[in-house]
Structure formats: C-alpha cells, structure tokens
Amino acid sequence: MTGTEKTPTATPSFRLAYVPGATPAKWVRIWNERLPDSPLALVPVAADEASDVLRRGDADAGLVRLPVDRTFFSAIPLYTETTVVLVPKDHVVAAVEEITLADLADEIVQHPLDDVMDWERPPGQPAVERPATTADAVELVAAGVGLLVVPQSLARLHHRRDLTYRTITDAPGSDVALAWPEERTTDQVEDLIGIVRGRTVNSSRGRAQAPAPQEKKQEKKKPAASGAKKAPARGAGRPKPGTKQGGKPQSGKRGKPRKRS
Structure with a gap:
C-alpha cells in the first residue's frame, strides 16, 4: 500500500447512552432490523453523568431520567416507572x-x-x-x-x-425519556425518534423508508415473424362430416336415377 492510498473507513455507529434501569433492548432490535448498515452501540452511563456525556458528544442520544435541561436538550418522555x-x-x-x-x-x-x-x-x-x-x-x-x-x-x-x-x-414516579442535544438532531436521531414513537417503516414521517415493491412487468407477446403462417386452430382444416375436401357437400349413395312416374 502506497502512502497516497487511504484505508477504507468503517461505517460510523450510532451511540445510544442509557442509565441504570433503562431497557433499550426492544428499540435496539428494531433499529438493527431497519438499519442493518448503521450499527448501534450502547453506552452505559451513571444517571448523574448522562447529561455530561451527551453534552460532550460521547453519545448521540440517551435514555435518561427526567428532568433534563430543556434549553439544551430535546426530550421525548417514554414511560413512567412505579x-x-x-x-x-x-x-x-x-x-x-x-x-x-x-x-x-x-x-x-x-x-x-x-x-x-x-x-x-x-x-x-x-x-x-x-x-x-x-x-x-x-x-x-x-x-x-x-x-x-x-x-x-x-x-x-x-x-x-x-x-x-x-x-x-x-x-x-420516575420518568424515562429519550434525550439528545437539540442542535445535533441528525438523520439518525430522527430514525430513532420514529422507532421509539412506534412509527412503521413506511410512515410518512419516518426517514428510513422500505423500498416500494416492484410491479411485475407483463411479458409482451412477440409479433409473428413476417410471412409466417399462423398455426391452424385445433380442428381447423378437417372437413366436416358430409363434405368433400373442397368444401362441397357430398351426396348420398351413387346409383341410377329413379324414373318419375
């Protein structure tokens, strides 16, 4: 490898912080199903350190306990614990x-x-x-x-x-929320918002859209080659009973004509 060649860069992962007691497993599973090319990395943090971790950019979003500083963070409440x-x-x-x-x-x-x-x-x-x-x-x-x-x-x-x-x-109760720095609302954050809010993959507000099913192309019938004769229909060309090959009706038994009285 020469000095001018660049090594391939790995796909950047989305980092989701979570505090003790929070359960990200369901949303991680849905993320992996919808966005297999964008790995999600979990970052465990202490509850009192979650805000600092997000401020420093050590995680892109986090499952945190409210309250958080709403002048800096956007937050979506998820559930309230007993x-x-x-x-x-x-x-x-x-x-x-x-x-x-x-x-x-x-x-x-x-x-x-x-x-x-x-x-x-x-x-x-x-x-x-x-x-x-x-x-x-x-x-x-x-x-x-x-x-x-x-x-x-x-x-x-x-x-x-x-x-x-x-x-x-x-x-x-204790409220658990998805929080992230408002000024760093990236496409991947929007993807996660759609997941935690229960949007389907085809939702109009979801960013990760499933590919539309392709319509089956109807096969066009090839035109017959020039000068080619169409195959006769089944039974075509056979004379009807009581007719000659030329199409004239056949008479009954041949014999001498009867005399009229």
Whole structure:
C-alpha cells in the first residue's frame, strides 16, 4: 500500500447512552432490523453523568431520567416507572402489599448522592451520612441500616435474596425519556425518534423508508415473424362430416336415377 492510498473507513455507529434501569433492548432490535448498515452501540452511563456525556458528544442520544435541561436538550418522555421502597425481608413493611409515604415517616431512609428521584423533600428520616451510590445504599439496607426508595427497575437491578420491595402508592414516579442535544438532531436521531414513537417503516414521517415493491412487468407477446403462417386452430382444416375436401357437400349413395312416374 502506497502512502497516497487511504484505508477504507468503517461505517460510523450510532451511540445510544442509557442509565441504570433503562431497557433499550426492544428499540435496539428494531433499529438493527431497519438499519442493518448503521450499527448501534450502547453506552452505559451513571444517571448523574448522562447529561455530561451527551453534552460532550460521547453519545448521540440517551435514555435518561427526567428532568433534563430543556434549553439544551430535546426530550421525548417514554414511560413512567412505579416507585417502591426496598426493605429487608423480615421488615414490618414486607408484610403488606402497598404503603404510603406517611408509613415511612419514622423510618430512616437512605438518600444516595446519585439518587434519581426528584424529591422536593425526601421521605422518612435522613441518615447521618449520605451514601455515595445507590449500590452503597442497597448494602446499607441489607445490613439493616434504613430503607431505600427507588424506581422499580433499580430495585430489580439490585436484587438480593435477603431484600424485597413494596409499591408506594402516593410517591411520584420516575420518568424515562429519550434525550439528545437539540442542535445535533441528525438523520439518525430522527430514525430513532420514529422507532421509539412506534412509527412503521413506511410512515410518512419516518426517514428510513422500505423500498416500494416492484410491479411485475407483463411479458409482451412477440409479433409473428413476417410471412409466417399462423398455426391452424385445433380442428381447423378437417372437413366436416358430409363434405368433400373442397368444401362441397357430398351426396348420398351413387346409383341410377329413379324414373318419375
């Protein structure tokens, strides 16, 4: 290879960031089916780092938890998660199916520094020191030091045999959204928007259009060659019964004519 020759460049991939608990699998599958020539790369990020990752351009879009800075980001809310409280299996809360925030009033509730809940005032009594991460808070709950309020997907993500969770009926939910820098709304971002909004591949607003089915071309009959005779129809050329080959009717038996009386 000479110095003037260029190596072929790989197809650029679309980078989708996602925070813990978010589930991009369904949309990734649809993307791969519709856009096989544009690979999608998943970028796991901490919830509190998602905005910075998108601002730096380390990902093209992200599945994040609201709120985000709407002066910089465009966002499409996707779904709202149920809020639950994570407790030891032998805790009194585990004896019921649901609770309210008032039931936590006298409980120590861990409030990690990466808490994804947008509380005006966290429920329960604050711990002496805030754990650094949700994972650290889960370890404290397992050790019998307080409870933890999280979106249901995070309770499942940090599943342990010695812990369980219960729904909090009056707690605010956690909204998951597709977000991206508004000034970097590319064609690929538009493709992903169409996918998460459930547009079909033939939608008028979807960019990736399926090729239209080609109409079958009717085969034209070739004209007969000049001077060629058409083949006789089936049965043509055969004389009808009672006729000669020339077409004159045949008479009955030949014999002497009868005399008239």
